[in-house]
Amino acid sequence: MNPQFLTVLLRIAGLCHLGLLCAGASMPGAVDLQVHLRxxxxxxxxxxxxxFGFIGLILIGFGSLTFFYARVLAGGExxxxxxxxxxxxFWAVRLIVAAFVLDVRPYLTTRLYRxxxxxxxxxxxxxxxVYATALLAGGAK
Numbered sequence: 001m002n003p004q005f006l007t008v009l010l011r012i013a014g015l016c017h018l019g020l021l022c023a024g025a026s027m028p029g030a031v032d033l034q035v036h037l038r039x040x041x042x043x044x045x046x047x048x049x050x051x052f053g054f055i056g057l058i059l060i061g062f063g064s065l066t067f068f069y070a071r072v073l074a075g076g077e078x079x080x081x082x083x084x085x086x087x088x089x090f091w092a093v094r095l096i097v098a099a100f101v102l103d104v105r106p107y108l109t110t111r112l113y114r115x116x117x118x119x120x121x122x123x124x125x126x127x128x129x130v131y132a133t134a135l136l137a138g139g140a141k
Contacts, residue, residue: 001137003074006130010070013130016123017063021056023120031107062087076138084138087131095124 028034037045065083066073073080098104098121108114 001133006074006134006137007070009130010073010134011067013127014063014067014070016127017059020123021059024056030113073134081135081138084131084135088128088135091124091128091131095128
């Protein structure tokens with residue numbers, strides 16, 4: 001694949017992470033998370049909030065590194081190749097978890113939520129394909 005075109009695709013992927021961050025920020029309201037958290041012991045409640053925060057930091061990190069270092073990732077440098085491998089595995093596992101572990105059907109109560117859910121899955125697939133493409137392009141060098 002043309003490295004310049006792959007760089008553009010990677011920069012779009014970097015921006016997609018910010019979109020996922022915004023979607024994640026809206027999730028607590030969509031699933032009435034505060035009501036569910038109140039029933040948990042304080043440690044588990046805090047643990048969940050910490051995990052939620054760490055996921056946000058991962059999205060910021062993945063998105064920033066991808067956007068600002070897209071040319072390096074597209075060039076197949078060893079560290080860029082390793083980062084693309086990490087992201088490929090991460091997004092592949094995320095899709096598998098969405099398909100076989102998480103049952104979101106009880107929360108897809110409106111048409112907007114259903115559209116949003118499918119849009120998120122399209123973004124997850126895009127990220128997987130772009131990182132896998134960069135991984136394969138870098139490995140071919």
